[in-house]
Amino acid sequence: MTPQPGSAGDVLTLISAGSATTRSDLARLTGLARSTISQRVDALIERGLVEETESGESTGGRPPRQLRLHTEDHAFAGVDLGATHCRVALMDISGNVLAECEDGLLIGEGPEQVLAHVSQRLDHLLDQVGRPRVALRAVGIGVPGPVEFATGRPNNPPIMPGWNDYPIPEYFGGGVEVLVDNDVNVMALGEHRNAFPGTSHLLFVKVGTGIGCGIMAEGKLHRGAQGSAGDIGHIRVSGHEDAGCRCGNSACLEAVAGGAAIARRLTELGLAAESGADVVALVQSGNTQALRLVREAGRLIGEVLASLVNFFNPEVIVIGGALSRVHEHLLAGIRETVYRRSLPLATHHLSITRSRTGINAAALGAGILAIEHYLSPDNINRIVNA
Amino acid sequence: MTPQPGSAGDVLTLISAGSATTRSDLARLTGLARSTISQRVDALIERGLVEETESGESTGGRPPRQLRLHTEDHAFAGVDLGATHCRVALMDISGNVLAECEDGLLIGEGPEQVLAHVSQRLDHLLDQVGRPRVALRAVGIGVPGPVEFATGRPNNPPIMPGWNDYPIPEYFGGGVEVLVDNDVNVMALGEHRNAFPGTSHLLFVKVGTGIGCGIMAEGKLHRGAQGSAGDIGHIRVSGHEDAGCRCGNSACLEAVAGGAAIARRLTELGLAAESGADVVALVQSGNTQALRLVREAGRLIGEVLASLVNFFNPEVIVIGGALSRVHEHLLAGIRETVYRRSLPLATHHLSITRSRTGINAAALGAGILAIEHYLSPDNINRIVNA
Known part of the structure; x- marks a missing residue:
């Protein structure tokens, strides 16, 4: 201190x-x-x-x-690894995107194959902008699961088979700094720096297959004592004791309001829905059952957020993730509950809005994580005194 | 920045x-x-x-x-104003208590009368240690209601009639800096600095007539966007839709698990209980109905804290306030629910414990608030450049 x-x-x-x-x-x-x-x-x-x-x-x-x-001699990268995709953004030291790419990639193929793909993409993007590999100073990676931030090792990630405790930074050798974080954390950082730089307290809620939250407090990521802060998908919601969750408990928020849960209920109603994307397609086609379930999911998410608004008193709540693409219906349910259940003092200036950074939030946020780490006084002092 | x-x-x-x-x-x-x-x-x-x-x-x-x-030329004070009491601690610049006093005082008498009492007590304590009034550099005051921290004005405080929007710092004139905060915030600060100085993320939960929470994040008080962070008494708990709350909603945590709510239920059972203190007395006398209700209150508080543990991932939760004096029963209920409902990663190193600073947490915390403000680089620069 x-x-x-x-x-x-x-x-x-x-x-x-x-x-x-x-x-x-x-x-x-x-x-x-x-x-x-x-x-x-x-x-x-x-x-x-x-x-x-x-x-x-x-x-x-x-x-x-x-x-x-000195912009020219440096490059940074942000990598967004999802369950089925990989996005990479190459950035300069000021955070400008120099080049980017996106392709399908199954995280379940395991760390060696996935990281080999990432490494190849990095080389390709560096080639594209004419910078050598040594120019790459730091890489930020967002992954869809809990991570021990200090070591960059995933911690029992449910949808990343083969990744538990895998030392991701070591894969890249010693020449480049690699920071690994939960995807929702880097999305929160990307959204904050790009769309809400002046906001002190912001929550970024990702509603996709599962549900998670990234927390910005005083303009910095709040990761908590073990780095598990923001894991709101397993908060209990009332009146759904029959909904079992993969975590072993019942009535967890994501077991009733996540994209996978909504798809399951639509399937029970005889509709073809396997994923959050299918739910979005049904809503966009005007299916009233899908619309009703999405709005109901919004109310349940709103119930949890109402508690968190009383507790944390954010200025802005950003809703992102696949399901936010049907934003008016999801947001309507969320707003309805939050404004009814939270205290007036906490909601008076509260804004609940859709993600502005959209599908690039994670890759941009991961790149910003890398740049901010690299430029931090402690790291610069380490480099200068090396 | x-x-x-x-x-x-x-x-x-x-x-x-x-x-x-x-x-x-x-x-x-x-x-x-x-x-x-x-x-x-x-x-x-x-x-x-x-x-x-x-x-x-x-x-x-x-x-x-x-x-x-330079210790001798300075004095600081921490003032703890409760619904029915006033505690004042006079401290030196290093945070050592020089003298203290406590007496009954009804906050409902309004700001002029209460602050005149505080001012008199400050003079008395300064006399006692032989320091002149000008030695008093800053005073911290904890009050039992929401406060706009930047201006020191209570914001619609439900149990402080006559105090709404009253500019407390101005009462003391310009010679001394006065900082006003919610009582639970100063208790959290006092508990942190005295008992858990090395802990980054701590929640201090006060269970008295009502229920509130002070949040320490990265070792600093988290007040949120409007200063209302930690207002957990009005978070909804499941299965209590019939319990109306003074805030206008129903099923609020403090409407079912606060000291006043437990006393009301004991009264309905034919027992003499008007306040949280009466509840404590009944539990200590071995009354099984009081004991059952306190443990049940612990479970409901635990239900809310389980959500907050997933969201915030604290290292330590401290339970304070009048009802924590029957700590084993309240803590048992809280622990039972938190450890069952929160994620393993978040509870693995989580400690849930009784307040160590006890009834002095608020006065000490208010004094520390004053000293830390006074010694902050910005304030020192202001003084030196004046």
Whole structure:
């Protein structure tokens, strides 16, 4: 908790935030000795993180040299692994997408095959933009299951056979930093940074086959003590004791309101539905039974969110995931319950909205996770002092 | 978000954390120029925040002068206002209690009368330890209702008639900083700093007449977007649709499991119980009906906490408030439900325990709120630059 002001990491943060564009700015903002500033800036230039150019506005005498992040030598990637897809976005150090790709890929094929595919796609995208593999500094990966964030190992992920405890970062060797997180966490981060950067407290609720939640508190991901925060799919909802859940309990939210659960109930009604996508197709075709079940699912999700609004008092709740594509019906059910059951003080300024980042939220968020980690003062200090 | 390293506030933080005890330490830790260090330290000494002494270990030559917080010139107070009591703790800048007092006081008498009482008690305690009123730098006050933290105004507090929107800090004039917060928030802060300083994520649940929760996330109070976070008393519990709540909804947690609700049910059973204290007395006298109702209340509280454990993934849940005095029965019910209904990953290292700070949690927490605010870099910079 003790600040260590004036490190190379702090200096880089001032440059990347645009607060300092010259050495004089840095001296004024930090109070550091000129010799210390020189030492920090030189180290950052030497590591290829910062560049100093002669261009700049003249203030009468010799124009001051301008400092900025060195964009060209670096690349970062965000990888979104779903049950049946893989999206990869290649980004520069400022978070701009340089190139991206998407294809079908079964996570159940296991870590070696899936990660070989990811690695190949990374090479391909780097080729496409003409950067060498060594330019790739950090990769963020979102996976559809719980992860021990510190080690990047999935923790008993139910729909990722063969991945339990697999050390994903080690697959990529030591040359690149790899951060692995739950897909809903990276979606929350991507949505926050892209669509709600000024919002302090945001919940991102993914309604797909299952149901999960990513939590932004004070603008940062809240992962909780064991990294399992946001696992709202197994919160109990009232009046559904007969609905058994794969977790062993009954009446879990996702066992009654997830895409798989709705598809199952539609099948019982004689309709052809195997997945959340089928549910969406039925709703979009105007099927009233599917519409009724989706709205009912919205009310049940709203019941759980009403509790969480009282507890957490977010400013924004974003609904994403496959089922949010029938957003008006799902959102109607959610809003109805939240505004009825939550306290007025907590709902007065609460906005419940559909994801704006859409299907790219996870890949973008994973890339942002990688960049923010790489640029964090601690990591920069580690690099500079290496 | 941009760091401004090397401010007087940062320098004070290094001194108060014990990381720096000399000017050389400060230069080494911050990289600041010697002249900047001198300027910062001199300003802190001039404002009476830091003192520099000749004593210290010799390293061969002249012994270096030692820097430390200047304790004697400052005093801080924590005030715990309950429905029927007032506790005041006078503290030094390091958080040591110098003197304290407690007496009966009805919050319903309204702000002028109650705050006049508080002010008189503060004078009395300052006299007792021989410090003048001007030594009092900041006061923290915990009140039994929702508060807009930024302005210190209660927001429609149900059991504080006459206090709605009353600007509490202004009562004390401009000479002293006054911070007002919900009682459960200051209890959470007091419990965290005193008993669980190393815990990142902690929930403090107060079970008294009503039920509320204070949230510590990353070691800081989480107040949420409107400051209403932790209001768990109005979360819906299943199977109690007939229980009306003063908020207008039904089946709210505190309408079925709060001290007032249990007392009401005992009265219906022909027992003399008007308050949570009466419930505690009945349990302690061995009354089996009271015991059954308390354990049942524990299960209902556990049902809500099970959801919050999945969502927030805390390391520690502390149960405080009047009803926790019959802790074994209440805790048994809570633990039973939480461990059955929450996910294994979230409960594996979860500890559910009784408050260790006890009845002093609110006054101590309010005092700590005041001291931490006063010593925050932003406030110190404001003082030094004034």
